[in-house]
Amino acid sequence: MTKAPFDPAAATAATPAAGAPAITAPEAVVTRSQWSDVWRQFRRHRGAMVALVLFVSVILFVSVGPLLWRIDPTYVDIRARNQGFSLAHPLGTDQLGRDLLARLMAGGQVSIAVGLTAMIIAILLGSLIGILSGFFRRLDAPLMRMTELFLALPLLPLLLLMVTLFREPLSQNFGSAFGIFLLIVTAIGATSWMQAARIVRGEVLGLKEREFILAARSIGTPSHRMILRHILPNVLSPIMVAATLGIATAIITESALSFLGLGFPPDFPTWGRLLFDAVDQMVLYPWRVIFPGVLISLTVLCVNYIGDGLRDAMDPRIRGR
Template sequence: MSQTVVNIPPSGPEMESKYEEKVVSPWKEVWRKFKKNKMAVVGFGIVSFFILLAIFADWIAPYGFKETQLNQKHLSPSSEHWFGTDEFGRDIFSRIIYGARISLWVGFLSVAGSAVVGSFLGILAGYYGRWVDTIISRFFDILLAFPSILLAIAVVAMLGPSLQNALIAIAIINVPTFGRLVRSRVLTIKEEEYITAAKAIGMGDGRILLHHVLPNSLAPIIVQGTLAIATAIIEAAALGFLGMGAQPPTPEWGKMLADSKDFMIQAPWTVFFPGIAIMLTVLGFNLMGDGLRDALDPKMKN
């Protein structure tokens, strides 16, 4: 009679630890994938650099942003004035450092406002549908029918030129972008089985939206928010350049470009350095946003 040998895998604490799967937090996994993207890390470094400049501007800037020396106007870059001086003898390096605080403040606050309002409207439109979706979607279509910069100019023209009104205008023109993005996401989420199960056990719409729909919509909101900050900085600079944003002597980068446009040949550094600051900041947020998109996209898991 033949004997059958059955191989039974060994058991015990050692083998349990060997076969035990390591549970990784989703956000740690996102950070791990983000770090693998070298360009995203470069963008994160650029953004972090400008954020630190904005936070410690009072200690880093060698001069005050309003400090004028008329006998030193249009000095070329030197050891005393690293980026030279403008038409009023103000130190451009110091004004760019303080300008980082203004540009980032406008970018973060305007995008935060548009993300909150747009996401709220998008969730309502996608979850309830019918006439709610129709009204909100037509509202988005009306806002998107206008070129963004022209709509921002119109809003500032009605409210009056100032940095705060420019912030409000930038927030308004970004609302439909977040709204349509979240709406499309919610249309998919509300068909999932866990939403059906939540309704079956009697969970109210408020709890479903807060505990299930919103958390599963955060990934595209975060990615779009990062990219929208770059757009908001450009739009704030455009409004400042047109004289409808920050007013003198606020060291806003767009306003600095507008004030220096008549001296491009005589003193090119007055235009070059503010333009480079805008370009680097926008580049940093775009690179970081692309990295977050890849890290948060489940299709990129492998």
């Protein structure tokens, strides 16, 4: 085995010159996920962060509060009716002697549950119609005409009609409380999907002309696979923003139905039902209207600010700054 001849030129070229920086291995590139960038941008929105803290506080108040304040919100004590603030009843009692603090907590659970459930129904229905309308050209015209028809219908009178027609059958088949809950969330969800459908359709119309969709179509990828793997992940951002705003709309709608006396039964407290029960004695006992009204307004305002923060955080033009 013979050694290769020594080459002075090659040795000089391989040896770094005096004072020259040494060549080191490339440093590892720090990568950040999309959701970390979204959270970083969301934290810059001060209003959204304050709203998130307040919304979490409301959730803890209605979920953890009943575990600490163990008073039945439906317990009637006529001897303690129309009481003011006291240690036994920090927010007073109503005309039947029921504790208002306990009823606020129980009512918040029902109102927020209605908002979340109705939002899920509306988002699922709106996303499905929006994706089908934007991806399949032959379905675009009939689905959009149906969407415009629902947008033209007056929402509150339609809900009042639906509740009036189906209240008794559902109450007999599923029970009074659960039947009304099922009816209200279905009615609100079935009449609140139009905005989400139009937003998703606009996003899909832009996405299906992108290069990766054209490449997937050129290799014969089935439509359902393109929708699930390429279209749906790229429209999650507007869907999440529409979902946050849908919670606020559902809470306001349920409160309006309960305030009109067509919501849940009297022994099933919601924030809107508390307003309905207190409006006749608003002059004598104004705090009965103030507390549920403040909680409704605070929750809706917080959800709207969170939606604004998510919209800004999920905008790639803003997130890239």
